[in-house]
Amino acid sequence: STSCGDDKKRRVCYYYDAGIASADYGEHHVMVPKRVTMAHNLVSAYGLLGHMRRLRTAPATESDLAAFHDAGYLALLRSGAGDADRGVDAAGERGGGGFDDNPAFDGLWDYCLRYAGGSLAAARALAGDSSDIAINWSGGMHHACAGKASGFCYVNDIVLAIRALLGRFRRVLYVDVDVHHGDGVEAAFAGSSRVMTVSFHQHGDNFFPESGELKIVGKGQDERCAVVNVPLKKGFGDEEYHQLFEPIMGRVMEVFDPEAVVMQCGADSLDGDRLGSLKLTLNGHAQCVSFLRSFNRPLLLLGGGGYTINHVASCWCNETAVAIGKDIPNDIPKHGFDQFYQNHGYRLHYTLSQGDKNKKNAKYVDVHKPSIDKLKQQVLENLSKLKL
Ligand code: TV7
Ligand code: CA
Ligand code: ZN
Numbered sequence: 001s002t003s004c005g006d007d008k009k010r011r012v013c014y015y016y017d018a019g020i021a022s023a024d025y026g027e028h029h030v031m032v033p034k035r036v037t038m039a040h041n042l043v044s045a046y047g048l049l050g051h052m053r054r055l056r057t058a059p060a061t062e063s064d065l066a067a068f069h070d071a072g073y074l075a076l077l078r079s080g081a082g083d084a085d086r087g088v089d090a091a092g093e094r095g096g097g098g099f100d101d102n103p104a105f106d107g108l109w110d111y112c113l114r115y116a117g118g119s120l121a122a123a124r125a126l127a128g129d130s131s132d133i134a135i136n137w138s139g140g141m142h143h144a145c146a147g148k149a150s151g152f153c154y155v156n157d158i159v160l161a162i163r164a165l166l167g168r169f170r171r172v173l174y175v176d177v178d179v180h181h182g183d184g185v186e187a188a189f190a191g192s193s194r195v196m197t198v199s200f201h202q203h204g205d206n207f208f209p210e211s212g213e214l215k216i217v218g219k220g221q222d223e224r225c226a227v228v229n230v231p232l233k234k235g236f237g238d239e240e241y242h243q244l245f246e247p248i249m250g251r252v253m254e255v256f257d258p259e260a261v262v263m264q265c266g267a268d269s270l271d272g273d274r275l276g277s278l279k280l281t282l283n284g285h286a287q288c289v290s291f292l293r294s295f296n297r298p299l300l301l302l303g304g305g306g307y308t309i310n311h312v313a314s315c316w317c318n319e320t321a322v323a324i325g326k327d328i329p330n331d332i333p334k335h336g337f338d339q340f341y342q343n344h345g346y347r348l349h350y351t352l353s354q355g356d357k358n359k360k361n362a363k364y365v366d367v368h369k370p371s372i373d374k375l376k377q378q379v380l381e382n383l384s385k386l387k388l
Helices: 018-022 034-045 071-078 108-127 157-166 183-189 238-256 282-293 309-324 338-344 359-385
Strands: 012-015 053-055 133-136 172-176 195-202 227-232 260-264 299-302
Touching: 012 108, 012 309, 018 034, 018 108, 034 309, 053 108, 071 108, 108 133, 108 157, 108 299, 133 309, 157 172, 157 183, 157 260, 157 299, 172 183, 172 238, 183 195, 195 238, 227 238, 227 359, 238 282, 238 359, 260 282, 282 299, 282 309, 299 309, 309 338
Parallel strands: 012 053, 012 133, 133 299, 172 195, 172 260, 195 227, 260 299
Antiparallel strands: none
């Protein structure tokens, strides 16, 4: 089990809306909103709901979304995203094979209002000081831009939540452990010295969205921007990740000294994810949450990616327990959804079979191990140059 940084309890509130599960990106799509329901069912089976205040909130309104998004884009989204064939990407861009990252589907607008409403309610609970930690596993849609959908994300609930937090807190830190670069959130606050964005992500070989190189820090003459990117190589596991995460985030907390922290907990950085090629264990992933929790600042925990859905459910259930500060047993309690965990012997902390392991990835890490320390030094040096 994961140590929680300290034994102090926190007041935790939790948003879950069963309506999210009815969102359906299409039968071949990799994004499966039902994984949030699977996580919720685990949270419930482990008896964690009794340790949190449940946030019951109305969906966001169009005017809530208009705090970031363009009116024209919202009208398109609300109208059922017009052309179901083209989806709601920038110019209806389509990927190879006729698949669409951002399809239009029935209930899309309602889905957006619900996940954004959850993140807003969670942010307001922190701003109103009724909770120390607020959770919305259906949020964390970090790629959405003001006027376009991108990478499975239609509405950027994170930007909306951070803006809500800025009404109360002077400086807000954003930390993104999703395997993809948090480009939408970064772009929204680049140039703002009140929001620092930090993303750890797989980078290279045209991995989506290809941005988030190490060198992007400051913007030329006016370096009053607070952007930190940590590009990672395929195959990085707990050891490599935490050789970077703790030293970098420790320094970030020192130099930026945020009054609130927003963490996007994308579970696609876990070993065995369908899209990502990092190799974090459940404990390695949760260690990021415990570390940030230990600084004892108002903390917003959001979901994000995660494409091997039983891994995602285990991950977010475990991190809900970390937020509460409660150890939970590895054996998954019997509940109506056990069959999803059968391949892991009904254990929360899964181990992949030898057949699942990618030997090429392991070799890749060995090649890059000496450069991890150099990467850390470069990020720390960039941090010291920031004009905050
Ligand atoms: C936060 N990777 C989102 C991550 C968004 C990643 C991409 C897919 C994908 C889409 C599908 C699909 C897929 C097996 C994987 C350049 C393209 C290439 C679509 C095939 N299967 C988050 C977005 C990324 C859609 N997009 O950070 C329908 O993979 O790489 C791309 C762009 C164009 C579109 N094509 C892929 O985790 C929530 N998409 C199957 C069906
Ligand atoms: Ca990331
Ligand atoms: Zn992702």
